[in-house]
Amino acid sequence: MTEIDDRLLEQFFQPARAQQVEDNGFTQRVMGQLPDKALCLSHWWTAFCLLSGLLLFVVFKGWEPLLVGVWSMIRMVTHVHPVPFFMTLGVLSCLALLELVHRMERMQL
Amino acid sequence: MQSLSDLSLVTQVAVFHNRRAFDQLVRKYQSPVRRFLLNLTLGNEALSDDLAQDTFLKAYTHITQFQGIASFQTWLFRIAYNVFYDYKRKEKGIVNSDKNPADEGVAAADSSLFTLHSSLQLDLHAALAILKDEERACVTLQLIDGYPIGDIARMTGIPENTVKSHLRRGKEKLTDYLKRNGYDGNR
Numbered sequence: 302m303t304e305i306d307d308r309l310l311e312q313f314f315q316p317a318r319a320q321q322v323e324d325n326g327f328t329q330r331v332m333g334q335l336p337d338k339a340l341c342l343s344h345w346w347t348a349f350c351l352l353s354g355l356l357l358f359v360v361f362k363g364w365e366p367l368l369v370g371v372w373s374m375i376r377m378v379t380h381v382h383p384v385p386f387f388m389t390l391g392v393l394s395c396l397a398l399l400e401l402v403h404r405m406e407r408m409q410l
Numbered sequence: 411m412q413s414l415s416d417l418s419l420v421t422q423v424a425v426f427h428n429r430r431a432f433d434q435l436v437r438k439y440q441s442p443v444r445r446f447l448l449n450l451t452l453g454n455e456a457l458s459d460d461l462a463q464d465t466f467l468k469a470y471t472h473i474t475q476f477q478g479i480a481s482f483q484t485w486l487f488r489i490a491y492n493v494f495y496d497y498k499r500k501e502k503g504i505v506n507s508d509k510n511p512a513d514e515g516v517a518a519a520d521s522s523l524f525t526l527h528s529s530l531q532l533d534l535h536a537a538l539a540i541l542k543d544e545e546r547a548c549v550t551l552q553l554i555d556g557y558p559i560g561d562i563a564r565m566t567g568i569p570e571n572t573v574k575s576h577l578r579r580g581k582e583k584l585t586d587y588l589k590r591n592g593y594d595g596n597r
Binding site: 303304305306307309310311312313314316317318320321322323324327328330331332334335344405 | 414426427429432436437440441444445448449459462463466467470471533534537553554556557572578581582584585586589593594
């Protein structure tokens with residue numbers, strides 16, 4: 302086989318390196334074919350719902366029942382009722398595990 | 411600085427689905443991506459533009475998978491190569507496989523002559539036509555786009571040693587071709 306001539310190859314490919322491809326409406330065509338706007342709308346809807354939720358939380362003092370719930374949970378733990386405590390812990394662990402699996406699936410997609 | 415602005419644009423696309431940000435990315439990278447695909451398809455402009463469109467659409471739908479470890483252009487080239495590879499696989503399934511791969515390459519070059527504008531491009535694509543697909547991808551990525559072997563391996567998914575072999579064989583074939591056709595000034 303012929304020995305490689307790097308200088309000859311360099312010389313031959315030099316003009317190709319400087320070549321620029323004009324856009325000529327290519328970007329517009331790509332932008333016109335992007336997936337449906339429904340996806341974009343769904344994101345705006347999610348943001349709207351999130352903001353509404355936060356607003357309602359503040360207006361109706363949502364932290365009060367939350368604090369009561371947390372306080373009763375702390376009392377439950379300190380009174381050492383192992384069965385409901387470990388049941389709650391088990392349910393929370395299952396939920397966390399499910400969320401983890403779901404996230405991993407989405408990452409693989 | 412350049413990669414920072416790219417990262418900012420990618421973040422805007424990924425988080426807010428900002429189409430203007432993606433428009434800027436397409437404008438910025440359409441030339442290298444289309445040139446890469448143009449060389450892989452031996453100057454077939456219509457086909458390379460279709461593949462480039464697919465590349466950018468895939469980039470948009472999978473933008474959250476861009477981790478920012480490599481540059482955005484490297485990531486795009488990887489998608490472009492995969493799109494081209496998928497196309498060739500489908501094409502091989504359709505076209506009768508009795509043909510000699512070398513003849514097929516030359517035929518592809520001939521059919522694309524109508525889309526070429528200058529004798530330089532014509533020479534380039536005729537020379538690239540003598541290479542196998544993988545050799546052509548490795549050679550164009552190194553000699554035209556200036557990527558190191560490690561990046562080429564990541565983009566094509568081919569092991570580094572195999573990339574080196576493709577480069578060596580491709581360069582040998584091209585040197586031989588160029589000398590036989592008098593590019594070394596000895597015609």
